[in-house]
Amino acid sequence: MDEKNMTAITVIHLLGFQTSKNVTFVVFFLFLMFYCTTICGNLLIIIMVSYSKTLHSPMYFFLSQLSVSDMLLITDVVPNMLHAVLENTTIMTVSDCITQFYFFAATESLECLLLTVMSYDRYLAICKPLHYTLLMNHQFCLITVITSWSFSFLLVLIYILTISKLQFCGPNVVDHFFCDLDPILQLSCSDTTIVQLEATILSVIFGVIPFIVIIVSYVYIIVTIFEIPSITGRQKVFSTCSSHLTVVFIFYGTMFCVYLVPGRGQSLNITKYFSLLYTVLTPLMNPIIYSLRNKDLKKVVRKIINNLSF
Template identity: 80%
Template sequence: MDENNVTLITAIHLLGFQIPQSITYLVFFPFLLFYCVTICGNLLIITLVSYSKSLHSPMYFFLSQLSLSDILLATDVVPNMLHAVLENMTIVSVSDCITQFYFFAATESLDSLLLTVMSYDRYLAICRPLHYTMVMSHRFCWITVISSWSLSFLAVLVYTLTISTLQFCGPNIIDHYFCDLDPILQLSCSDTTIVQLEATTLSVMFALIPFFIIIVSYIYIIVTILEIPSITGRQKVFSTCSSHLTVVSIFYGTIVCVYMVPSKGQSWNISKFVSLLYTVVTPVLNPIIYSLRNKDLKQVIRKIIYKI
């Protein structure tokens, strides 16, 4: 192909779900409800952690950061998706598409790091309780959180800048509801080897290594719990990490589903459905899981209701 004759695209058509017009609102309103619950639920957790002195502990501090990350993820993807549902398609510029992918990848990476730090917090609390206060100091928590935010957004920025140097010459149609990596690269007429290498590196840094750390942490936690003689004691200790374990299972379970579905030879409808799990379902489930399964949060909510 003669590069001088290549026509570069400036706008991308996101096809969304391509649903019949008759059921547009049946799809639109559930997604809108999910988005509202995501924002309100995560804002509630952030407010409760800031409001109540009983929740001023490292675990809830990290939880508030996870809630903030989920708000960013949902706001990056869902509003544009809702527009695509109503119009049966939405048009975005190439730069906007890459920007959306940047915030999506950064928040997903941040979630992974925060869940890893939270697993380390639970490991110290259960397996090394005498060292917990000394290690999980106020200073350590802030350094960890700032490092997680900085590392996620800076590392993904380098990766995204490489994507922005590619030439996109069409077709200018993405059969998806948001700008994910594979659909973007399929529009490129440049060599994507470097981008794919960076994608693999970031996957190892922000998915594989954190997942391994979480697995090792929970092996130690489970061994420690099994050494507790009484069943009541085991249940009480396990309840302190059950919410986190549930969220980790959902988060990494959806990621595994994404990478287990081959991108070639598969219907894009499958990819869209799997993508819904980690862009829409996971952010709305996190506050629900912690609110329903955590006694401290439920007690604070009851106090506020009684005061009102």
């Protein structure tokens, strides 16, 4: 028999970061600044892509969708985390906790698919330039994005329905700042074998397969770049995909840091802090990386500033 209290629980206490009173407001305003900067940065990209005709291309269309996904992800996690920082704990119902995990898992899955589509876009632009306009047309982009959104949210919803059928027992205190999969399963006194099997299948669908596609795409891209005779030509071509490659490296790097941390118990606390990388840092860094490393976006920003100043 499990040592847990077998009484079904209805609420969950998320401990957050348990900061001392001296640094509570510093941590609060730091995360609040991250949140506001992320929302403004990603919103700016969406506005720029909509505003400028020069950005009406597949790459920037996918980038705007990635920005929407980043905004959903950080909005799902950070507001509740800010409350936990101020109160040193936050209380959620079990259904609210599962709902938070649903939107988190769905948006993370969506980002994997969008990054994969963006790598395919770069592959066509660099390796198949003569066929790019024909293959990466408006209809294809629209269908791909709709499919990515639908596929992510529907498949994850099926998984969430399985989780919702579990029985949850005490103790109902979770040492985390949001409802991730491991904290939720630790509260369950039911058999979680099917849930973990489904998690593995979803990880392959949304994590492993997209990552392999991205790697293969960039292998072809790198081979094509090295076939360009001039160094200037190589640099110019590589610059068109450097921002995306940086975002992919940060996204998958942070995910691997969290889910490849071995063991539980003491390492769970380390996992909690690593989780900040892909729930807070990645959505913050995406618009910064694309804004700093992309000449087209810089031109549109300067144009908007000039129009506003006159």
